[in-house]
Amino acid sequence: MKVNSVKFNFIMNFILTASSIIFPLITFPYISRTLLAAGSGAVSSAASVLSYFAMFASLGIPTYGIRACARVRDDREELSRTVQELMIVNTVTTVLTYAVFLVLLAVVPKFAAEKELLMINSVSLILNVIGVSWLYSALEEYGYIASRTLIFKVISIIFMFLMVKSPDDYIIYGAISVFAGSGSYVLNFLRLRRYVDFKKTQQYHFKEHLKPIMIFFATSAGISVYTNLDTVMLWMMKTNVDVGYYSAGIKVKTVLSTLITSLGTVLLPRLSYYAEKGNKDEFYKIIAKACNFVVLLGAGVTVYFWMYAKESILLLAGADFYGAIAPMKYLMPTVLLIGLSNVTGIQVLTPTGRESKVLYSILAGAVTDFVLNLVLIPYIAADGAAIATTVAELVVLLVQCIYLKDTLPKIVKDISIRKVFVALILAMAGGGLIRWLDIKSLFLNLLISAVVFFGIYGGMLMLQKESFVCGTLENSIQMIRNKLNRR
Incomplete structure (x- = not known):
């Protein structure tokens, strides 16, 4: 095939x-x-x-x-x-x-x-x-x-x-x-x-599927409860206005995290195949690239939208949602955290048959989320729900990292942390300069700031010869050349 x-x-x-x-x-x-x-x-x-x-x-x-x-x-x-x-x-x-x-x-x-x-x-x-x-x-x-x-x-x-x-x-x-x-x-x-063929050629073995199916079901049910818990508790303990503020921040966070985790869906079948065949070298090679991709993209997106949360909310939702700015800022770290836990959970633990560990991490996050919501929402409403979500996502990632303490060094060694940090500092300076210019149009402000921020960020990664960025750029140039040569 x-x-x-x-x-x-x-x-x-x-x-x-x-x-x-x-x-x-x-x-x-x-x-x-x-x-x-x-x-x-x-x-x-x-x-x-x-x-x-x-x-x-x-x-x-x-x-x-x-x-x-x-x-x-x-x-x-x-x-x-x-x-x-x-x-x-x-x-x-x-x-x-x-x-x-x-x-x-x-x-x-x-x-x-x-x-x-x-x-x-x-x-x-x-x-x-x-x-x-x-x-x-x-x-x-x-x-x-x-x-x-x-x-x-x-x-x-x-x-x-x-x-x-x-x-x-x-x-x-x-x-x-x-x-x-x-x-x-x-x-x-x-x-x-x-x-596939529909003709039965051998004995069915339903029992081997039941336990993992139920673990995956418990995980999906836990995620469903976990992701809706903040909104339900906020609605019960505060007002619809607070829910509206929180939901506006959640929508932006969801769009960004969906883009960053899109690679995980693609890699699951390939990683499951390598794990079954015992091809550890290819397995960890892909995992390292996936983790580097998440850090590179997730760090840039998280920092930019944290800096420009006000402009993003006002452009997307309007002045009535001014109260959503702070919750969005508190939620922005979850974009990177969710991206990383997608690697450790969906791309490492799941293909290697340790889906029960993913379930335990989600349960730990759900308990953390519930307790923090109970404590914070009565005092700081939507801000409290956002803080609870971010801390809960951090707990999920930390629990999964504990389960992967033996294999984590193989994954982390190829991540360009220093190069990303340097690029982010300079990109933040560029983004801060655009904010200082105080461009009145929200759309133009976001457009120009995004071009400057991500231009500096990407440019600095290339100047530092970051392997993932340079490799992607070289491959893209080669593909364009090949197409031109065919013509």
């Missing part, structure tokens, strides 16, 4: 990640003005409700399936058996979950009030079973994943502009949202026979 390079996979996944940011920027203004608060709120609520059912229906298969299939991808018979086993487990859990969903639909008044919309959204539960998206990630089919996802998103946007015209069309929009998110799973199923 042909396997694409990590570089190609990263580019494809980066395009996919960028689309998940760009498409909402296109759809949100139109939908919010057409469906108004009630209609768009109903669609969001239905999607949120179904996301919890989807979590129970899929257990930990979306993540575990990538690792399990990546390990046996060179053996079609073993791969077929693994896919069959996971699909059977997923089918059983989906049937049970769907039965509970139907009962709640009949007995819970709020569910019954939006029965039609919830039923439309429940189609995604069934499509998730046949979609086996984890298999395509395990096989590193990121070109296919990116292209089919983009096609369905573009089609859904066209449907949205043609069919959603008034607040009464919120159910239609709900159906379009399901089509955009899960419609491509039908293609996944039709394409499945290229890689």
